[in-house]
Amino acid sequence: MKILILGGTREARELAAIASGERGFDIVSSLAGRVREPMLPVGAVRVGGFGGADGLREWLADNGIDAIVDATHPFAGGMTANAAQAAADAGLPVLHVRRPGWREEAGDRWIRVPDVSAAAEAVAGLGDRVFLTIGRQGVAAFAESAQWFLIRAIDPPDGAMPVRYELLLARGPFSVEDETALLADRRIEVMVTKDSGGALTEAKLTAARALGVPVLMIDRPPLPAGARRVETVAAAWEWLRQAGSGQSAGRVE
Template identity: 55%
Template sequence: MHVLILGGTSEARRLAELLHGTPGLRLTSSLAGRVARPRLPPGEVRVGGFGGAEGMAGWLAEQSVDALIDATHPFAGTIGFHAAEAAATAHVPLLALRRPGWVPVEGDRWHDAGSLAEAARLLPALGRRVFLTTGRMGLAAFADLAGLWFLVRSVDPPGSPRPPRTEVLLDRGPFTLDGERELLLRHGIDVLVTKDSGGAATAPKLTAAREAGLPVVVVRRPPVPADVPVVPDPRAAARWLAERLGLGVVHGPGSG
């Protein structure tokens, strides 16, 4: 049996670890190639796009893929729709592995935004020193905010255009609560901007912002295909695969 994981997330790597070594299973993880030095999962790895839904459907057929797991980032854009179309064309069962989004708790001062452009429009009324944690892509939405100062945290260096008053912090999660507290204090941050990525790796910034009483602009997730089954974690995805493909017990670290 051949399983293709559309990856690039910690959940995708964890799923690959759970499945690796399962008898009778060929495992391939596909990475978009947007990160210079990605953390590679076990098993076969391909890097780069497929050429849209049609190209992905062709790859699924050529490589005799028996199941497709979409474990891409919640903000990966159109890949979810391409996966749904490709799976339907190639008659391959598809499962989406999507980490749950964050939920505000008492004390949070969240401001909802439907896009990065909307987040940028909200900022001038909320603060002057911005901690921008939306990644290196999309900084153009904030490029006209010359009156604000930005701390931009990303894995790889961002390109242009970007805000004129910007300091770049290259770092990769998971992050600690103590580290996020110190960072907000050291840079005098008075407003945080984040995408609703979900998960625990980058959640401590929300706790630190709540403790400091800071406003947080939270960019909503983009729409996803409505007719694709969804599970919230790698173990559930591994169970789905085991039942769907008749693999029996899924092996791998921590699978017992």
Template identity: 55%
Template sequence: MTEVLILGGTAEARTLARKLDDAGIATVSSLAGRVQNPRLPVGEVRIGGFGGADGLADWLRTRAVRAVVDATHPFAAQISTNAVRACADAAVPLLRLTRPAWEPGPGDRWVPVPDITAAAAAVAQRGGRVFLTTGRQDVGAFAGIDDAWFLIRVVDPPGGPLPPNHEILRSRGPYGLDDERALLAGARIDLLVTKNSGGEMTRAKLTAAAEAGIEVIMVQRPIEAAQTRQARSAPEAAEWVQTVLAHR
């Protein structure tokens, strides 16, 4: 029997898997498989999709899952939507574990936009030297912009169309403040494009941008299901899991 399914791929998901393992709770961590050589959590791991909400609900029943924690990336909207429906169909308690969003502070020059298409439109209006950190799946939205230069930071190389003027920087966080300051200055960046992912692993770029007076095109998070119970940290999620298991 699988006691807990963790929809993972984030640092919070890995921390939760370790805490539950330490408590003797059996978990399966599910990764989407979009990143080559991902960081793996402790415990059982599965990679790949479930076949939509119906497939996930069937999997939950087959494995007799007692609780689900959706600890996917804040922008993984489809799997989160599927999890809400699947857990309702299979009568399995669901918790959404997501890190708090970033908030602008003194010195920040943020331009909030609703989605990646709007971010590309904002870049097209401005041009300049752009630091693009939205992930490889979104790079294609900027492919038609020919009057800007892009430094595109990704873990794995993009597979689709690219802007005509660009450089690919492959790296994986966390990133330190001094390194981000040096990168922005060395590449003469005057515009940063990112998603409001939250967390500390990649926050330093925002601090460095604020210090340098660099404008930030900030893609806002998708709206999540209001009925889903929320947790903001792995310890909070672990406590919820233990409470659920004690009563099921």
């Protein structure tokens, strides 16, 4: 059974490693190519876009794919929509793997916003020194802001930048101690982040809670209607095993 894993996440790499070691599975992982030095999964890897849902559908047919696992970043809404559409057009099963989002705890000062544009509007009245930790995409939305920004990303943003900023290139995981020191050293007054979930970068939220720093939390884009969804690698592997044995994977919530 030939499986396309749309990846770029820890979950995608773990699933590729498990499935590649099992008989009866031929795994191809696909990465968007937006990170210069990505962490590569086990097995065959392709890098780059497909050309929308139509291009993906053609690629699926040309490469004899039997099922798709969408284990992309929770904010890769365009790729997720294309995967769902291409799978429906081709009559293929597709599973979306999404780790749980972060949960607000006592002492947190979160302000939820629906998207990056809303965050750029809301941040204006929350403080002059902003920790912008949304990756390199979306930074341009803050280009007209008058505040000072600490921008942390793996690779440099390639669009417009705020007038006043410091660029910090780094890849997690980050410790609570280091995140607390960073917020204190840069005198951060407000944090802007995406509800990515997971332990890799959660320490910044713990640090913000301890220091009383408000957090603008950008909500995830919704999954396509009727999507099969699981939250763990174990559940995704069980779905693949059922699909490989000819069983009905069904809808997983």
